[in-house]
Amino acid sequence: MYMILKLIQKLIATLNSDGTPGQVAAGMAIGTVFGLTPLLNLHNLLILSVVVLVRVTFPAVMLGWFVAVPLGFAFDPLFDELGQRLLETLALNPVWTAVTNTPVIALANLNNSVVLGSLVVWMIAVFPLYLLFRWGVGRYRATVYARLQRMKIYRAVKASKLYNVYRLFRPE
Amino acid sequence: MKIMRWKAIVPLLLVLVLIGIGYVLYSDTLVEHTIESLGADLVGAKVDLDEADLSLREGRVRLVGLAAANPNAPMRNLVEASEIIADVRVLPLLEKKVVIEQASFRGVRFGTERAESGELENPSPESGRLLREISGWADRVRIPPLNLDALNAVVNVDAVSIDSLTTVSRARGVVAFADSVRTVWEQNLSQLNPAQLIDTARALVDRLNRANALTLGLAGITDLANSSRSVLTSLTSTTDRLSGLDSNVRVTMNMLTQNVTGLVDDRAADYAYARRLLRLPSLDAPDLSASLFGDMAVARLEPVLYWVNQAERYLPPGLNPRRYPGPKRPRRAGVTVTFPKRDAIPKFLVESADADLAIGGEGVAAGAYAAALSGVTTEPAIYGQPLRAMVQRSGATVGPTDIRVNLALDHTGSVISDSGSAYLNGIPLPQFALAGSRVNVDLGTGSTELSLARTGDSLVGQWTWRSNQVRWSRGGGSGERRAEGGEQEAGGVAQRLGAFAEDFLWQAIASLEDVEITVRFSGSPRGPSLRIGSNVGRVVAANLRRELGERIEQAEQQVRQQVNRLVDQYVTEAESRVAALESEVAAVVGVRLSEVVDVRTELERAIRRVIPRP
Numbered sequence: 017m018y019m020i021l022k023l024i025q026k027l028i029a030t031l032n033s034d035g036t037p038g039q040v041a042a043g044m045a046i047g048t049v050f051g052l053t054p055l056l057n058l059h060n061l062l063i064l065s066v067v068v069l070v071r072v073t074f075p076a077v078m079l080g081w082f083v084a085v086p087l088g089f090a091f092d093p094l095f096d097e098l099g100q101r102l103l104e105t106l107a108l109n110p111v112w113t114a115v116t117n118t119p120v121i122a123l124a125n126l127n128n129s130v131v132l133g134s135l136v137v138w139m140i141a142v143f144p145l146y147l148l149f150r151w152g153v154g155r156y157r158a159t160v161y162a163r164l165q166r167m168k169i170y171r172a173v174k175a176s177k178l179y180n181v182y183r184l185f186r187p188e
Numbered sequence: 189m190k191i192m193r194w195k196a197i198v199p200l201l202l203v204l205v206l207i208g209i210g211y212v213l214y215s216d217t218l219v220e221h222t223i224e225s226l227g228a229d230l231v232g233a234k235v236d237l238d239e240a241d242l243s244l245r246e247g248r249v250r251l252v253g254l255a256a257a258n259p260n261a262p263m264r265n266l267v268e269a270s271e272i273i274a275d276v277r278v279l280p281l282l283e284k285k286v287v288i289e290q291a292s293f294r295g296v297r298f299g300t301e302r303a304e305s306g307e308l309e310n311p312s313p314e315s316g317r318l319l320r321e322i323s324g325w326a327d328r329v330r331i332p333p334l335n336l337d338a339l340n341a342v343v344n345v346d347a348v349s350i351d352s353l354t355t356v357s358r359a360r361g362v363v364a365f366a367d368s369v370r371t372v373w374e375q376n377l378s379q380l381n382p383a384q385l386i387d388t389a390r391a392l393v394d395r396l397n398r399a400n401a402l403t404l405g406l407a408g409i410t411d412l413a414n415s416s417r418s419v420l421t422s423l424t425s426t427t428d429r430l431s432g433l434d435s436n437v438r439v440t441m442n443m444l445t446q447n448v449t450g451l452v453d454d455r456a457a458d459y460a461y462a463r464r465l466l467r468l469p470s471l472d473a474p475d476l477s478a479s480l481f482g483d484m485a486v487a488r489l490e491p492v493l494y495w496v497n498q499a500e501r502y503l504p505p506g507l508n509p510r511r512y513p514g515p516k517r518p519r520r521a522g523v524t525v526t527f528p529k530r531d532a533i534p535k536f537l538v539e540s541a542d543a544d545l546a547i548g549g550e551g552v553a554a555g556a557y558a559a560a561l562s563g564v565t566t567e568p569a570i571y572g573q574p575l576r577a578m579v580q581r582s583g584a585t586v587g588p589t590d591i592r593v594n595l596a597l598d599h600t601g602s603v604i605s606d607s608g609s610a611y612l613n614g615i616p617l618p619q620f621a622l623a624g625s626r627v628n629v630d631l632g633t634g635s636t637e638l639s640l641a642r643t644g645d646s647l648v649g650q651w652t653w654r655s656n657q658v659r660w661s662r663g664g665g666s667g668e669r670r671a672e673g674g675e676q677e678a679g680g681v682a683q684r685l686g687a688f689a690e691d692f693l694w695q696a697i698a699s700l701e702d703v704e705i706t707v708r709f710s711g712s713p714r715g716p717s718l719r720i721g722s723n724v725g726r727v728v729a730a731n732l733r734r735e736l737g738e739r740i741e742q743a744e745q746q747v748r749q750q751v752n753r754l755v756d757q758y759v760t761e762a763e764s765r766v767a768a769l770e771s772e773v774a775a776v777v778g779v780r781l782s783e784v785v786d787v788r789t790e791l792e793r794a795i796r797r798v799i800p801r802p
Contacts, residue, residue, distance in 0.1 A: 104525075128524045
């Protein structure tokens with residue numbers, strides 16, 4: 017419970033003030049891969065390693081993941097269809113033959129239609145998603161969050177004892 | 189701003205190490221689940237494994253307590269092995285490939301009982317489809333019923349409906365076709381109008397014959413030449429078109445004649461159909477054997493066909509990409525496509541395996557057997573060698589007995605070439621009820637021999653059971669579905685015989701001590717046709733002929749008369765319509781063609797005489 021509360025606080029803080037909109041958007045765009053593609057796959061381990069090593073806002077990655085999970089389930093038929101088309105394209109046969117017969121890379125399950133289709137969609141969508149999230153975070157901070165701060169209920173909650181409890185769990 | 193978060197390297201490595209440790213800790217469970225899942229897909233029933241022990245360092249897998257349920261008898265195991273030890277090559281695992289250099293199976297037993305049903309709740313679409321297909325074939329196999337009760341009743345020939353007779357529909361088709369081609373040919377003849385052209389040409393020939401170049405003058409000769417050229421062109425064109433029509437007429441008439449001739453066979457088929465409809469027994473021995481042993485044969489062939497087809501599915505020929513269902517997960521499984529590569533390692537390969545099989549107890553089959561297997565691979569075209577399997581007795585416990593099983597599945601080329609033979613002597617043979625009656629046969633201990641060969645989509649085989657220790661009994665439930673291993677009779681008409689028929693059957697066979705049943709099958713591996721022969725069928729047929737031959741003959745006569753009454757009119761109409769077409773139209777086309785050719789020859793001759801060539 018404590019961990020979840022801290023995570024939520026982190027997410028709110030990230031959206032509201034931590035990092036530039038660009039940093040937050042980059043983290044969210046990368047994080048969508050964990051939701052769009054089947055989670056337990058080698059490419060996700062690789063991307064997780066990159067996320068850990070590169071200065072990407074980690075809570076934003078989590079936020080991107082949460083946002084993309086329902087989308088992943090919803091678009092599975094599309095990923096399946098796209099993946100099958102790619103795997104059945106004769107011109108790409110040499111590529112898939114190499115991929116499935118190369119040590120370690122063969123473990124990435126790229127010959128599965130859903131894995132391949134979703135990964136390709138994510139790779140195509142990652143930059144547009146970054147732009148979209150950057151615009152969204154900017155707009156959120158400029159309008160929604162600013163308006164929220166002016167609302168009486170917000171100020172009342174912030175002045176309450178409940179908020180003091182909430183602050184106890186606030187990450188450093 | 190610094191891009192890298194160097195402090196995170198240690199936690200990341202820690203996470204990766206934890207993942208690695210988790211993988212090692214749970215690899216046994218993973219192997220267990222994978223084998224159970226893949227095995228269930230392969231067998232079409234539950235596969236249970238008590239324990240799996242994977243040692244990557246030694247490249248060894250040890251499986252304990254493997255039991256694969258029988259898809260046709262879920263309360264029994266198809267096979268059970270107490271221990272399997274496999275030497276696995278480690279490096280191919282990085283390519284998701286499993287190469288087993290040597291596997292040893294210990295404590296293999298067959299047909300053991302299960303505590304719980306091995307039926308799958310959700311069979312994989314492919315294995316479920318195959319089971320349904322084979323089961324559908326079993327349902328479709330026509331097993332002629334053995335029913336003598338019809339002989340004691342008045343044969344109700346009115347039950348034979350005109351619409352159900354092939355001869356009638358075929359004769360109607362012939363008539364309709366003959367009428368249709370008659371219309372077309374008559375239209376063609378009318379459009380060509382050869383009679384008018386022939387008259388014109390003959391008149392021209394007369395003119396030419398009477399003409400004199402000196403009296404005609406240059407203008408007259410020119411006029412005559414032009415007319416001749418025009419008529420000659422028309423004659424040539426008409427000859428070509430008539431030749432085409434004549435050729436079409438010949439082919440069509442030939443076809444129609446064959447159809448009319450074929451009505452004789454159709455009528456014979458209708459006799460057989462009507463006989464079946466009215467449940468009249470046949471006096472033909474193979475037919476009776478099918479009635480008596482059809483259900484038993486179909487039930488035993490079902491698993492053979494299932495495995496023949498599974499062999500094609502799991503050992504596909506060629507190097508084309510293969511599609512398999514993706515892994516089970518909360519997300520959609522999708523399709524996993526494998527891309528075999530020549531000169532690479534196959535995705536799954538067992539280079540060689542041996543097994544010690546034991547049949548316990550005091551039965552004559554009890555003893556030790558040795559089995560050897562080689563070249564089991566999902567990509568035979570890469571491995572380049574056929575799968576071979578062999579089983580033979582290695583040590584007897586009691587009695588002289590013999591077991592020889594040889595199997596060679598050659599899927600290395602583009603065309604499947606399978607062959608297999610099994611000879612088992614001194615084994616308990618099936619016991620079952622005859623033709624859905626309360627007459628049961630226990631074949632006792634005897635021999636069975638199965639041989640089959642498959643080339644491409646063509647399967648031929650033969651399965652024989654022989655016994656000289658047959659025991660017959662009466663009683664129990666009617667149509668009792670009793671068969672070895674709790675198998676169910678499949679397909680056919682398993683109906684209860686009447687008391688009269690049952691008495692007759694009992695009297696005919698009760699004293700028989702030797703039984704030989706042979707089932708020959710040929711055709712598609714997914715639904716071959718069967719021919720069943722047996723000395724029992726011959727004995728019953730002979731008895732039938734002796735005791736009831738006259739009555740059956742009378743009943744068959746009635747059936748034939750009824751069929752004749754219904755079809756004669758249509759057959760006569762078809763014959764007369766085709767004969768009329770032949771004489772009234774087809775012959776006319778031939779006559780017109782020869783007339784046109786003749787007149788054209790005459791015209792050419794007359795032209796050459798009157799108009800000299802320059």
